[in-house]
Amino acid sequence: MLSYIDKYIWSIEKYKSNGNFQDIGYLMLYSFALAFDVTGREEYKKVALEAANSLFASLKEGNYLICNWLENGESYAGVDSFMNIGLWIWAYDQTREPKYISAVTR
Numbered sequence: 001m002l003s004y005i006d007k008y009i010w011s012i013e014k015y016k017s018n019g020n021f022q023d024i025g026y027l028m029l030y031s032f033a034l035a036f037d038v039t040g041r042e043e044y045k046k047v048a049l050e051a052a053n054s055l056f057a058s059l060k061e062g063n064y065l066i067c068n069w070l071e072n073g074e075s076y077a078g079v080d081s082f083m084n085i086g087l088w089i090w091a092y093d094q095t096r097e098p099k100y101i102s103a104v105t106r
Contacts, residue, residue, distance in 0.1 A: 009035055009044075016047055017054035024051050025084025033090045045094065052091035052100060055084050 009031050015024060016032075028051035036044035085104050092100035 005035060005039075013047055016051040023083065025055060025087035028052070029083075029087045029090055033087065048087065049091055049094065052087045055087065056099075056103065 012027055012031060015027055018024065028048050032044045032051070033048040035041065036048060088100040088104050091097070092104075
């Protein structure tokens with residue numbers, strides 16, 4: 001089963017720090033973070049934490065995430081942005097680093 005997971009999970013690893021891709025948190029929470037929770041394999045945790053950190057580059061005041069695909073650099077906190085919060089909560093649970101929970105609660 002693990003080789004089956006590896007075959008597919010690594011195909012989305014390239015999105016972990018892609019600022020043009022709005023669903024980073026959603027993808028990484030339900031792939032690498034969950035795979036770490038199930039298997040305990042550190043390489044999955046590393047990718048999920050890298051993805052959680054990459055979200056900070058898109059964070060604006062008021063917890064809005066930059067949506068690069070909107071015209072004129074508009075930003076909003078839509079459902080896609082809220083899906084990223086789960087990855088920050090997971091990252092906080094793993095590391096206890098306050099920056100993750102602060103991003104969720106401000």
